[in-house]
Amino acid sequence: MSQTARPTSPHLGIYRWRVNMWQSVLHRLTGLFLCVGSLLVAWGLIAAASGAEAWSMFAAFCASGIGVTLLIAWTWSLLFHLCNGIQHLFRDTGMGYDAAQRDHSRTPSYFATGWMVIAVSVALTALVWIGLFLRANGGAA
Amino acid sequence: MSAIGDDTLRTPLKNVRGLGSAQSGVRHWWLQRITAVALVPLSMWLLWLCAGLVHADYATVRAAIGQPVHAVLLVALVVSLFWHGALGLQVVIEDYIHTRWQEVVLQILVRFGAFLAAVACIFAIARIALG
Numbered sequence: 145m146s147q148t149a150r151p152t153s154p155h156l157g158i159y160r161w162r163v164n165m166w167q168s169v170l171h172r173l174t175g176l177f178l179c180v181g182s183l184l185v186a187w188g189l190i191a192a193a194s195g196a197e198a199w200s201m202f203a204a205f206c207a208s209g210i211g212v213t214l215l216i217a218w219t220w221s222l223l224f225h226l227c228n229g230i231q232h233l234f235r236d237t238g239m240g241y242d243a244a245q246r247d248h249s250r251t252p253s254y255f256a257t258g259w260m261v262i263a264v265s266v267a268l269t270a271l272v273w274i275g276l277f278l279r280a281n282g283g284a285a
Numbered sequence: 286m287s288a289i290g291d292d293t294l295r296t297p298l299k300n301v302r303g304l305g306s307a308q309s310g311v312r313h314w315w316l317q318r319i320t321a322v323a324l325v326p327l328s329m330w331l332l333w334l335c336a337g338l339v340h341a342d343y344a345t346v347r348a349a350i351g352q353p354v355h356a357v358l359l360v361a362l363v364v365s366l367f368w369h370g371a372l373g374l375q376v377v378i379e380d381y382i383h384t385r386w387q388e389v390v391l392q393i394l395v396r397f398g399a400f401l402a403a404v405a406c407i408f409a410i411a412r413i414a415l416g
C-alpha cells in the first residue's frame with residue numbers, strides 16, 4: 145500500500161499477437177455473451193411453464209431476424225467456449241506446455257491446437273445451422 | 286497504510302507475515318473447473334435437445350421438458366450453468382471494476398441474479414415435469 149511508485153509490468157501493447165491471446169480474449173467475451181444467453185434459456189423454460197401464449201412470444205422472438213442472428217452467435221459462442229474450455233481443462237493437467245509442444249516445426253503444437261479450437265467451433269456452428277436450415281426447408285436432413 | 290516509523294518499529298512485512306493466502310485459495314478455481322466439466326456433456330446435450338425442438342409446437346416442447354430424464358438433466362444443467370457463469374462474471378468484475386462500492390454492488394447483483402435465475406428455471410422445470 146505504501147509503495148505505489150513501483151515499476152509495473154508492461155501491458156498487452158508490447159506483445160506480438162498470437163492465437164493463444166485471441167483464445168483468451170474470445171473465451172472471456174464469449175463467456176460474457178453466454179451469460180446473456182443463459183437468460184434466454186431461463187426465458188424459454190419459464191415461458192414453457194407459463195402457458196401457450198408466453199411460449200408463442202418466446203418462439204416468435206427466436207424465429208425473428210434478430211432472434212436467429214443472436215441464436216447463431218450464441219451457438220458459435222457456446223461451441224467456441226466449449227472447445228476452448230476443453231483445451232483449458234487439458235492444459236490444467238499440464239499438457240501442452242513442454243518445449244516440444246511449442247516447437248513450430250511440429251504439429252500439433254501449442255499454437256496449432258489453438259487454431260484447431262477456432263476452426264472446429266466455426267465448422268460445428270456451420271454444421272448445426274446448415275442442418276437446421278435444410279430441415280426447415282423440407283430437405284434431406 | 287502507515288509509513289514505517291509512525292509509532293512503532295514494525296515494518297509492513299511484519300504485519301502481513303503469517304496471514305496466509307488472500308482469502309479462499311483455490312476454491313474458486315476448483316469450482317469453476319468442476320462446473321466446466323459438468324457443462325461439457327450437458328451443453329452438448331442442450332444443443333442437441335434444442336435443435337430437435339426447432340419448429341416444435343407447445344405441447345411437444347412441454348412433453349420434452351417434462352420427460353423425467355430430460356427434466357433431471359435440465360436441472361443439472363441450469364445449476365452448473367448459472368454457477369459457472371456467476372464464477373466467471375465474478376472474475377471479470379474483480380479485473381475491471383476498481384471502485385470498491387461499484388464492485389461490491391455488482392458482485393451482489395451477479396450472485397443474486399444467478400441464484401434467482403437458477404431457482405426460477407428449476408421451478409419452471411418442476412412445474413412442467415410434475416404439473
